[in-house]
Amino acid sequence: MLRRHGEIHVTHKTKHPFSIWGIEQLASESSLAMVEEAAFQIQDYPGYNQKRGSSWRCDQDFAIGDCCTFKF
Numbered sequence: 150m151l152r153r154h155g156e157i158h159v160t161h162k163t164k165h166p167f168s169i170w171g172i173e174q175l176a177s178e179s180s181l182a183m184v185e186e187a188a189f190q191i192q193d194y195p196g197y198n199q200k201r202g203s204s205w206r207c208d209q210d211f212a213i214g215d216c217c218t219f220k221f
Contacts, residue, residue, distance in 0.1 A: 157181065157221045160189050160197075164215050172219050181221040189216045 161172050173183050191197055191213070201207045 156184065158194075158218050159221070160194075160216055160218045162214055162216045176219070176221050183219060183221055185220040187218050187220070189213070189218045193218075 157176075159172060159176075161167060161170065173186075176183060199211065199213055201209065201211065
């Protein structure tokens, strides 16, 4: 956290198989409480750049598709 009452925003796909990741449960296990779940709006995040993880394809573009921003 950058500030005492700051937020963590995690944008994640919501269709299967990504929906089974249990983002809210994972956050809860790290003592984070969800404040809001909202449909992802790319215009709310100037400079946003999606990532695939740590594979050799991590910087390749891909369709964002159905996803939400989970705010903790």
